[in-house]
Amino acid sequence: MTPSPQPLTLKVAAGDEELVISPERLIVAGYTAKDERAVAEHIAELARIGVPPPPSVPAFYELDPRLLTTEALIDVSGPSTSGEVEPVVIRHRGRHFLAVGSDHTDRDLERADIAASKAACPKPIGDRVVEIGADLAALDWDRLAADSAVDGRPYQGGSIAALRHPAELMRLLGGVAGDLVLFCGTLPLLNATFVYGASWQMSLAFPGGPTLTHAYENKQRSV
Known part of the structure; x- marks a missing residue:
């Protein structure tokens, strides 16, 4: 039997509520830009390191929920890994x-x-x-902004209005039930070049606040 994911404890902004979640599914969406030209640019970024184009746009990758972590240090398998900022939708007991x-x-x-x-x-x-609430479509998506930095240098930044609304992604997924975590896509790299750094900083800003942040370091695990 596959062990259950380790529960994650999250704090809800604008209050003192804590959530303890054990999502049943983790889905990472890729190539989610609304603009076909922006999608082509992102595919071109990947092509520069030899990655073939996706079989569909957008693409959905179902992963093990045990990959989720709120820790400030992660272990990676090799030197050529990199992060990228994403808005992440969490559905927990009917709330988003x-x-x-x-x-x-x-x-x-x-x-x-x-x-x-x-x-x-x-x-x-x-x-x-x-908290978004029960109706994911009510999220004022186009007013949000995201950015990332690697080893203290700006890496990504801009409005996420360029990305498909998560309600649309859920619809394209075809009525997925239960508690889940959905990574909703990312922004182009500022210099169109992957950086394999050690320290990553991410933020997602709502107009007038709050700003959600996370920072972590990656360490190559011993063989």
């Missing part, structure tokens, strides 16, 4: 919450198998979330 996370990925493995490259690395998320 938004977090900030990083789709940390093994870029060497990505050349051969995208799904395996994502499964090779933990998926860090911040432990502070904002």
Whole structure:
């Protein structure tokens, strides 16, 4: 029998509520930009490191929920891994919450198998979330902004209005039931070049506050 995911404890912004979640599913969505040109640019970024184009746009990768972590240190399998900021939707007992996370990925493995490259690395998320409510479509998505930095240098930044609304992603998934975590896609890299750094900082800002943040370091595990 496969062991259950380790529960994660999250704090809801604008209050003192704590959530203890053990999601049944973890789904990472890729190539989620609304603009077909932006999608092509992201595919081109990946092509520069030898990654083939996806079989569909958007693409959905189902991973083991045990990859989720709120820790500030993650172990990775090799030197060529990198993170990227993502808005993360959490559905827990019929309620929706938004977090900030990083789709940390093994870029060497990505050349051969995208799904395996994502499964090779933990998926860090911040432990502070904002409640959306039961109706995911009510989220004012286009006013949110995200950014990331690696080793203290700006890496990504901008409005997430360019990404498909998570309600649309859920619809495209085809009525997925139960508690889940959905990574909703990312922004282009500022310099269009992957950086294999050690220290990552992520933020997701709501107009007028709050700003969700998470920082972590990655360490290559011993063989």
